[in-house]
Amino acid sequence: MTAPFSDSAHTPQTETDRATVRLLPKANARAIRHGFPWVYANELVTDRRTKALSPGALARLEDTTRQPMGLVAVNPLSKIIARMLDEDPEARLDQGWFEARLARAQDLRARLYDAPFYRLVHAETDGLPGVVIDRFGDTCVIQPNAAWAEAHLSTLTAALVAVTGVAHVLKNAAGRTRGLEGLDDVSGVLHGQAPDGPLPVPMNGATYLADLTGGQKTGLFYDQRPNHAFAASLARGARVLDVFAHVGGFGLAALANGAAGALCVDGSAPALDLAQGGAEAMGVADRFATRQGDAFDVLAALRAEGAEFDLVICDPPAFAPAKPALDAGLRAYERVARLAAPLVAENGILGLCSCSHAADLGAFRTASVRGIGRAGRRGALIHTGFAGPDHPLLPQLAESGYLKSLFFRL
Incomplete structure (x- = not known):
């Protein structure tokens, strides 16, 4: 059951904790370099160190020759064990990083629609894997359907408010995808307040x-x-x-x-x-x-x-x-x-x-x-x-x- 709405906060992994993970020879490294955003569990070397990573941990991804491929979020609990976040393996997921992606997403929607009622972020296609954000005027609803997004939710929320100027941000934790990532179903208010009605x-x-x-x-x-x-x-x-x-x-x-x-x-x-x-x-x-x-x-x-x-x-x-x-x-x-x-x-x-x-x-x-x-x-x-x-x-x-x-x- 979804819990009553309440404030929530999350502490992301620090940059110094970043690990390195490596593709297996069977993985399609070329597809990943050309934009495929996922690494499946049977395509990654899952040694004891990799299995010990916390869900949503950031890691540098390498191919079988140890060439860097980018920054990924790792979840040993998921069949999608790694999601590509950035081509730069040393990228910092600070508020500026989120703001750049959100600004690009909003620019497209503002060109498409006269009023702020639309899907603002459509997961991988907007550079935020597993993240859905729908906008309803001065309120946004975030579905953080991947563990990395849950871990960085407070930074994402701050960036969302800074870019869009919305007064209210809600978290929706319903849906089967979060369960597949090992996440709970607790929804909440991240900024402002929940509306009184529809x-x-x-x-x-x-x-x-x-x-x-x-x-x-x-x-x-x-x-x-x-x-x-x-x-x-x-x-x-x-x-x-x-x-x-x-x-x-x-x-x-x-x-x-x-x-x-x-x-x-x-x-x-x-x-x-x-x-x-x-x-x-x-x-x-x-x-x-x-x-x-x-x-x-x-x-x-x-x-x-x-x-x-x-x-x-x-x-x-x-x-x-x-x-x-x-x-x-x-x-x-x-x-x-x-x-x-x-x-x-x-x-x-x-x-x-x-x-x-x-x-x-x-x-x-x-x-x-x-x-x-x-x-x-x-x-x-x-x-x-x-x-x-x-x-x-x-x-x-x-x-x-x-x-x-x-x-x-x-």
């Missing part, structure tokens, strides 16, 4: 309510912004069904762009309450409805009721977060498509999304098409969408391109 977030003409202390992840999913916009462009006059809706991502965007009505389905009553609040804030509550329940059950029930929609979007959680879950995850995506397709009116649109790291675009598309076919429908793929530009993709790291959205005309 914060309104403007996006694509809609207003979303983000619960930064009790909601999923950091409170809102910014990654779907361009896919919300594409779906909304098809929504004028449409009857819309938004399944796995969370706080109303697709449904509220559709209503903001002239949908005749939107039904949002989710298993979480608090999330649907936030969606309802967003609809009320937008003045579209008369065209908005929610239905709580298991998404698969609700889809089957809607079909039994003879319901029909012009635009149906399904944005489920990650059914295949890792390779061992891939087969089961693809079957789940196929099932979503099979249950959703019969609810789409003739010449209507079905949008299907996946945020699974392990399911690549081809596999997800195949599962979706199979599900549509098994529902007795035929679809033409009209659009493929990905995460927005505030979630940049690191070409060397396939995991950074996790989000896929497929839109079919049935």
